[in-house]
Amino acid sequence: MSNGHDNVDTGVDLAPGDEHVEGGVGLRILGYLTGLGLAILLTATSFFVAGTDLVWQPSIPVALVVLAIAQMGVHLVFFLHITTGPDNTNNVLALAFGVLIVLLVMCGSLWIMANLNHNMMPMDQLMQMQR
């Protein structure tokens, strides 16, 4: 084990944030550098797409959301070391539950509020009814 935690029971589980590598300091720094490079690339693409006229305009919000999710994945893998390995099952399951709640809160709110907004009577009619 090269990450200095010899008492860690790597056969079973890994703490979130700990990484399981064979190779030493150079390889670990290379991992963080890879993450940094990918993150900067995705960020630059996001800012470029947001201000460009080169693509079909209605596709821009979708592209931005996709780029953001991709960058979150890069951060999770290269910085937080959440992987698909068998030593990470618990961490991934907790993350999956968190993502479920986040999606329910965000999509649910937007859906319900858009529906309410659509069904609401125009303000002047509402005022007349109160008279």
Add this chain to the structure above:
Amino acid sequence: MSTIALTDAHYPGAVAAREWSGPASKRIVTGYGFWIFILSDMVMFSAFFATYAVLLGQTAGGPSGHDLFDLRNVAIETLLLLASSFTCGLASIAADNRSAIWFQLAMAVTCAFGLGFLAIEGKEFASLVARGAGPSRSAFLSAFFTLVGCHGLHVSGGILWLLTMMAQVVAKGFRPDILRRILCFALFWHALDIIWIAVFTVVYLLGSAA
């Protein structure tokens, strides 16, 4: 470590569960607990994001995101946070290798990047308020200041924690409990970066397009 071998007679059908190696180490338990906290923090942020997205158009005749946001500043803020995440990773490597000098150096650089981020954000908030676009101007601006301000508060708290960890490594060295705190701090700092990705995408890039 005690290992209990489960034979098919003990536990029929469970061929895979032949070995059980006892409770997880303290590092795993602490890290996992903190991971749950971070996920709950993200759930809280998701409520603020939903609020912002719902109130994006409710400008009450005031300025919209397109009039207010300076995307060049946001790009610089993003670069600062990305760089600080990288140096925070270097600090984790230094701590794992028990190198106090490299740990302190990497943490100091992380702190400088974080402070730079906060300085730019503070200047942005001050200029918005000075232009009459404070949090009381419209529902849109209330949601904006709550969401971005909440992230800024987390970064401020993270910097206080960072300085505490630098002092604790000086005072107590790389004891196992200090190393667990460094693990949790690194998780917290990287998670703030993930939330910032959502902030610059939803608040600034999508918000200035709308």
